[in-house]
Each structure stands twice: as C-alpha cells, then as structure tokens.
Amino acid sequence: MWSLVTALVVAAGLVGVVLWQHSYAMDEQRVSIRHGGHTLNGVLATPKDSRKRHGLVVYLHGDGPVDATHDDGYKPMWEANAKAGYASLSWDKPGVAGAPGNWLGQSMDDRADEAAAAIAWARARPDIDGDRIGLWGVSQAGWVLPKVAAKTPLSFVIAVSPAINWLQQGRYNLLAELRAEGASAARTNAAIAKSDTTRRLLERHATFEEYVKVMGGDADGMTADRWGFISKNHTADATQDLRALRGVPVLLALAGHDINVDVADTERVYREVLDAGGALTAKRYPDATHSLLKRSIEQSDLKITLTALFSPRSLFADGFLDGQRQFLKDLDRGSIATP
DSSP states (O other): HHHHHHHHHHHHHHHHHHHHHHOSSSEEEEEEETTEEEEEEEEEEEESSSOOOOOEEEEEEOOOOOOOOTTTHHHHHHHHHHTTTTTOOOEEOSSTTTTOOOOGEEEEEEEEHHHHHHHHHHHHHHHHHEEEEEEEOOOEGGTHHHHHHHHHHOOOEEEESSSBBBHHHHHHHHHHHHHHHTOOOHHHHHHHHHHHHHHHHHHHHHHHHHHHHHHHHHTHHHOOOHHHHHHTTTTOOOTTTTGGGTTSSSSEEEEOOOOOOHHHHHHHHHHHHGGTTTEEEEEEEEEETTTTTTTTHHTTTHHHHHHHHHHGGGGTTTTTTHHHHHHHHHHHOOSOOOO
C-alpha cells in the first residue's frame, strides 16, 4: 500500500511540475481575423499588467503545417514579449487545425498580404498601440518579412534563421545534411544530380506528373501540392526586398549549428543592405540549431520530449529569450538607433 501511495505522490508531483512549467505570465484569447473572404484563426497573448495598450509582435511561421502556437512552442517567446510589455499575435496556417484553405497554395506574396491584414486588424483594436507593431519570423518567413514592410509601416522586425535565396538555401541544406550523415562521394554526387534535374524541371514549369516521370516513377515523398508550392516559390530571393527594411530596427538571430540556412550568407546580405544606418542588431547563438533550440537537446528525441514537458523555456539556446525581451525593451527606451 505504501508503494502505491508513494507512486501516487510522485505522479501528482510530476503533474504539478508540468502544469507549473506550462503556466505562462500572460493572458491568451482566440481571435478571428477576416482576410480575402475567409477567416484566420488566431491567438492573441497579452501581458498581465495594468497598461491599457500594448505593443504587438506578429508571428510569421516557417515552412510546414504550423498552428497558431506551434504546438505551444511559441509560448516561451510570447512570455518573453509579455515581460517587455508586448502582446503576441499568431494564427493557424490555412488548412491547419481546421482553418480554411491550403497553405501549400500560398506564395510569399500571399503570406505577406495575410500578415498585412492581421496588422490592420490589430491596429483597429483599442488594446494595441498601432505605433508599436512589428514582426517575428523564422526561416521561410525571411522571404515574407520585407514584403510586409513594403505594405505597411513596422516598428521593428525579429528575423530568426532567415534565408536569402530559395535555391541556394536548398543546395546548402542538401550538402550540409549529406555531410552530417557522412555520405559517400557517390551518394553525394547522385543527390546533386537529382537536385539539378529538379531545378531544370522547375525552370521549365514542369507539372508534377512530369516530375514523377523523370524521377522514374518514384516521387520520394513529393506530393502534387508540395510540387505546386515549390514551383510557385522557388525563385524567391530576399536581397532586393530587404531594402524595405531600411530604417526599421531589425534583430537578426542566427544559429551556430544551422544546417538549413547558410547563416554566413544571410548575415553578409543583411549587413550589406541594412547595416549602413545602424538599425541592424545581429546576434549569434553558438549552441543553437536552425530553430534556435539547444543543439544538445534537439539531437535527442527523448531530451526534446522531457524538456518540453518539464522545462519548456530551457529548449531555447542560452540568451535567446532574454535577447528578444531586451531588444523590445530597448526599442521602447529609444536605445536602438534608427536612421
């Protein structure tokens, strides 16, 4: 009987720890945003303080079928924003979590239009300070962030692991993964040849059926929707669009172990386009992976699961959450220069 009692006490304690760790210092509410004849299903997280109006961080997802909270993965960041006096807004991608549409049917311009509509919705709210609205975007959102800035005024941008050129990023990612796997020269050459064939098909606007035929009937996980998405977006390049961010305070967060994006190339282009006015802040996180998680944790599924349960804020690279919070606080203090 005592063994049973002990087990129950331990179990109750573990549940209590999980509930405590997933209790965030902010209020959350589901919101609906009308755009293009349909509804964006979103979440608005606001600080628990006495202020009637807050600044706002609008979240733009990376690739994949992502819901508004990214399976609660955004919440530690939202809490950091709340501690700086900022609300956070995010929404389900089309077709995700019951939302209408299909995110694979979107171009980067479509995504920018969506974000601009969300910002217009937020500016109409009495609890949001329309002069303190900015964007947070990761990975694929790097092609969306500057497009939004060209459509509507922004107070700041937080760019996490953004790529510059779609095709160059794809090649970098392919070679980085092959190196990480210790691939042989023969396997590497075969993968490059397949990638080159895919690029030629994209250049001549080949259909999915043509792609499958050229690949010998093996789609290798590619779907018609995914092929359509790549066909629509494979020419994306942020270099020229980044000029829309001149004069906007930008926090560029880069990982030391990013096999998805060539962070050296990203930082070079951001500095060339944006650094002249001094509004760019670049931060490197040596132990981080592409998603700014700690590399030591991301390498183990068990560690990811346990950390997500018992210490979700510890998933992120040391200093990342504090750096984001401090960036927002410095904005309000006027500590970040703008041209």
